[in-house]
Amino acid sequence: MVRVESPPTDREVPVVRVVLPPVVLLAGATAAGVALVVPAARIPVAVCGAITTLVVAVLTVALHRRRRAMAAQRAEYEQRIAYLEHRILSHDSETVRLTKEVMPAAIRRLRVGNSPEEVMRDIVDADAANRHLPKALREQIFQVLEVIDNEEARRDSAQRAFVSVARRVQAIVHRQASELREMEDHYGRNPEVFDDLLRIDHGTALIGRLADSIAVLGGARPSRQWPKPVPLFSVLRGAMSRILEYQRVDLHSIAKVAIVGTSVEPLIHACAELLDNATRYSPPQTRVHVTAVEVQTGIAIEIEDGGVSLSEEARARAENMLAQAQAGINMNDLGESPRLGMAVVGRLSRMYQLQVSLRQSAYGGVRAVLIVPRDMITTGPAPGIAHGIGATSRPTSSLDMSQLQHVVPPPGKRKSKPKPAATGPVPSVVAPAPAGAPAAAARPATPAAAMEDDVPVVTEWTENGLPQRRSRGRAPLGSHNLPQQPPPPPAPVNGGLPSRGGHPDGGYGGPAGPGGPGGSGEKPPGLWLEAFTKAVNGVPQEPKHGEDSDDAWDKGDLK
């Protein structure tokens, strides 16, 4: 376009100049011929010469015209080619820009939840650089967005389906687990049945973990909620209960902290997956060691196995998987024989800000370190379950443990003082009802009296919330070698009256510590038996916590 006029200007002048030489030459030759030939032939020669000259002149002009036209055409072609090349180039760069900038931006917007129409409006129409996009390209972008949108929707619904199936399995497993726990209590006295129940229980827990994994991979949060803080030790044992080879796991020096209720389930699950990895990828005879120590940022749970050391490549792959999962993994990426573990851990660690790293262990195996952030931890007393299942019988957690030294059952229920009569032989000799109080008061001094009244009395609570009994005198079987008179029971805290306060169980200094109604005391002998048998049969204690944690006692007391 630029040079449209230049070629013609070049050629404009030469038209005459090009025609002139041949014409002059021919005219000269004609004139020479006319002069040389005989006069008779002059006229024809002159005519021929003139005609020739004329023809040549015409031809030359025509030739020249044509050449000029050709030149013009060539120029025009060149121009057009240049233009087309330019177009192609700009087209290329446009395509690159489209793929590198526009599409990603559009897809990002789509992922955030915009509809394809909205994305087109925001990305294409609102941007001056994109507004001139040809219609076909716009169509193309729109179609791509539509396809992606559909896929996302389909994937979402597939994941939701996964999750809801997993939830149902979880519900069944959960119910099954509590049923099994009841059966375990009920058949506790029958070792064969009990062992089988434990096996079933274990299998159920494995199924439960799988369901949990699917739910987590489906993007859901763990369903199970723990309303109260749970000690880390219990959390780790909970994780152990969900793996196949829990026998190989050793818990060493677990920090005495509790995990807040909402974080318990994810932590159990993440630890279970890590433990599963550790036991699965190490030789069956090796042990897996777990420690949990406090660090600046929280608690570091280290899981070390004695397996094959992770090669740098394998470690990179595992960490990559973690990172991928943290970035939000797709169910489709799991492949045909999915190794869910790392993906699950990655997911959970992203949801709950856990940090996971895999390192080479000093034993040669793998050391997985899971850092639990501080806000998941509470150092306050974990109510009830302080250590393991057993401790639910502790008194109410509201009492200050240090005050509880001599206390017995929880304050709530104890209205009548005397403890169930005796596990000892015959109650007949026992101090009579009225004498109950004096006898108790006198006990330390006169062990002889105590020999009859040898109910072991819970006089202390250990820090774990377990009742500790002191025998008041000899144990029922006189034959053994134990010290015949154990140290006198510790003096009552609030050294109350001899009558009630003096009684080791009456003297608890807890807030609720009522003096209790008068010496209502003695209950008919034999009632203890009921409490005893109840405790012994499958129905040991109502886990009601607080008010009547010690069922056997209360049963006796109430009568």
Place this chain on the structure above:
Amino acid sequence: MSGPRRERRKTDPALSDPERLYVITGDLDDSERAALDLVTMVVAQAEPSPTFQPEQAAILRLCQAPLSVAEISAYLSLPFSVVTSLLSDLLATELIESRAPIVRATLPDRSLLEAVMHGLQKL
């Protein structure tokens, strides 16, 4: 199973623990339970050390004075079989000692003795 004949203790799921009983029991396969009875008396022979499992430590603390297996089971709220399994481990390491209870029948019946006494006095 869940017929009316048995009243199960209703556990509040919120209060249950994350750990299952088999974790406490340990390996199911190689465990041979010692011959323990509900009324077997158990006495600790050692102080609990921190390396013990909490339940075992609890048993050792509880059993400073002789205690029956049934009572241990009740205090720990653990089924009898779990307790026996724990006790078996402790027995194997001689941290506790167990003693069968004196069966009442093997002792002379008091009333019989009294009857004999009265009979003799009447002579």
